[in-house]
Amino acid sequence: MKILLVIGKYLPDNRGGMEIYSHSLAKLLLQNGHNVEVAILDRGKTSDYIFEDVHIISLKVDLENFSSFLQQKNYDICHFQEYHGHRGINTAWFTLAKQHCKKVFFTFHLPYLTCYKNDFRYKGLTDCDDFSLPQRCAECIIATKLHYMPGSHLSAYNLGVDLLASVLKKTSKIKKLKGRIQSRRDDLDELIKCCDQIFVYGKWFKELLKKNGYHSATIKLIPHLIKSVSDKTKRDKPGIKNKILFAGRIEEQKGLHLLCEAMNLISNRKIELDVAGNKVDNKYFEDCARKFPFNFLGSLSRDRLLSILKDYDFLILPSVFTEMYSLIIREAFYEQLPVIASAAKGNIDVISEGKSGFIFKYNDPKDLARVINAAYSLKQNGWQPAFEKGDAHQDDLNEIHSYYS
Numbered sequence: 084m085k086i087l088l089v090i091g092k093y094l095p096d097n098r099g100g101m102e103i104y105s106h107s108l109a110k111l112l113l114q115n116g117h118n119v120e121v122a123i124l125d126r127g128k129t130s131d132y133i134f135e136d137v138h139i140i141s142l143k144v145d146l147e148n149f150s151s152f153l154q155q156k157n158y159d160i161c162h163f164q165e166y167h168g169h170r171g172i173n174t175a176w177f178t179l180a181k182q183h184c185k186k187v188f189f190t191f192h193l194p195y196l197t198c199y200k201n202d203f204r205y206k207g208l209t210d211c212d213d214f215s216l217p218q219r220c221a222e223c224i225i226a227t228k229l230h231y232m233p234g235s236h237l238s239a240y241n242l243g244v245d246l247l248a249s250v251l252k253k254t255s256k257i258k259k260l261k262g263r264i265q266s267r268r269d270d271l272d273e274l275i276k277c278c279d280q281i282f283v284y285g286k287w288f289k290e291l292l293k294k295n296g297y298h299s300a301t302i303k304l305i306p307h308l309i310k311s312v313s314d315k316t317k318r319d320k321p322g323i324k325n326k327i328l329f330a331g332r333i334e335e336q337k338g339l340h341l342l343c344e345a346m347n348l349i350s351n352r353k354i355e356l357d358v359a360g361n362k363v364d365n366k367y368f369e370d371c372a373r374k375f376p377f378n379f380l381g382s383l384s385r386d387r388l389l390s391i392l393k394d395y396d397f398l399i400l401p402s403v404f405t406e407m408y409s410l411i412i413r414e415a416f417y418e419q420l421p422v423i424a425s426a427a428k429g430n431i432d433v434i435s436e437g438k439s440g441f442i443f444k445y446n447d448p449k450d451l452a453r454v455i456n457a458a459y460s461l462k463q464n465g466w467q468p469a470f471e472k473g474d475a476h477q478d479d480l481n482e483i484h485s486y487y488s
Contacts, residue, residue: 084117084487087156087184089172090164092125094134097361098382099332100410101192105164107308108483109137115484122152124171144171146179153183160487162188166195166274174270177277186279188486194288194405194428196271197295199224199264201336201404203428204445206231210428215295217264221257222248275299280486285408287432303486306479307413323462325353327423327455328395330388330411331402333371334363338401338425341448343374345401348452351459357395359383392418397458400424403446408433421468423454438469 088109094102105121112119113136121139131140142149153161161180165172166189180187194201197214205211206226214220225248232240251257275281281302283289289304331337339358346356356377362368371377383391388411392398398415400406400422406429413433415422422440424430434440441458444450 084112084159085157086112086117086119086160086162086487087153087158088119088121088162088164089176089180090121090123091167091172093121093123093139095384096125096127098384099361101164103385104190104192104308104410106135106137110135111308111480111484112487113137115487117487120156124167146175149176150179150183153179158184160184160186160188162190164190164192166193168195174273174277177274181277187277188280188282189274189278190282191285191288191407193407194291196267196274197291198405199267200227203405208233212291212294214268214291217261217268218252220264221252221261224260225251225257271297275301282486283407285406285429285432287428288407291428305483305486306475307408307410308479308483323459324394324396325351326355326357326395327397327399328357328359328392329377329399329401330359331400331409332363333358333360333368335367336402336404338403338446339371340367340374341401341403341425341446341451342399343371343377344448345451345455346375346377348449349455351456354455354459359388389414389418392420395420396462397440397455398422399451399455400430401443401451402427402430405429416470419468419470421458423451423458425451435469439471440468 088105090101090105092102094106109119109121119137121137122142123139124142124144129141131138133139142152161184163172163177163180167173177187177189194203198211199214199220200223203211204227206223208231211223226241226244229244229247231244232238275297278301281299282305283292283302284305284307286304289302292302329339329342331339333339337360342356346354356375357380358377359380359382361382372379392415398411398420400409400412402409402425405427408429412422412424412430416439422434424434424440424442426442426445431442434442436442441454443454
């Protein structure tokens, strides 16, 4: 089988969950005798290269170039790992792949084309699972932009915002906003129509798609690609290390600023914060460093990152957007490391409160500090995390590979 994986950026320069998963998939397919190549659209790459036996092809962000490339290569499967909207890898790319490849696959690493704000927080206050009405989404965006206040919808300020929003939604600018929201829904319809298989590894997202009218049998819930039990790193004896870890892209969506603010509020001043990840936003990184003096580990290889998880008391995931099912959570659980995470979709569905970790209020550094204090207090009193038992590693690999056979 001749297979092409398409993604924006790739290893070794970018080490996010999306890139790691795609590379693991490429190696799995190679090991099973398939001819696999990866096409990237990273403008910083001008030539092809090999990374750990995987052939990476640098493509121009150009539809005509992509069309001729697909015609020349004649792939059996074109599997998109990312969606960029106007910056490349949009629905037009899927349409071309449908014309020139036998099958088209797509993996939702993020909830593309659903929530316009990418946080599924209605008016910034409550959890939301409805993206079907452009009018409702526009009202949510307006309220969030006007800084809807936490608390009751019936507060004087919020009532004023609602009144202003009712006036604004009649303007041409808001009509254009609703048009953009509807356009995203149309793109999602087209994407699903083009794909022979659509993969998600967040149960919550599959259910959300179904609730909003997407019942296609092509939408499949699949497992993560992770290490087997035999590959696990042996943890040290139980004890308090006074060390916590943030691992992820250094940008506002990942919420490092919340963690830095919280570190100044916790009661145990001996706790150290280590930060691992790509510096996507240098200014943001510097702002966070000024808030709290953390130890920056840089961008670590997957093996290196997994090998150090045993050195920490908790992994902190303070996301201020929606996670699908963060790969680092799954791997932390596999290494017996509990996780403290924000109450974002994709976190609350996979962390068992008080067992595999703890949840703090969305976008709330004070509550994060409270939860860190409480977690360490429990740990000092003998608390130990509990994780699901069993090792379905080979079953997971077999299931994933079955879609390419």
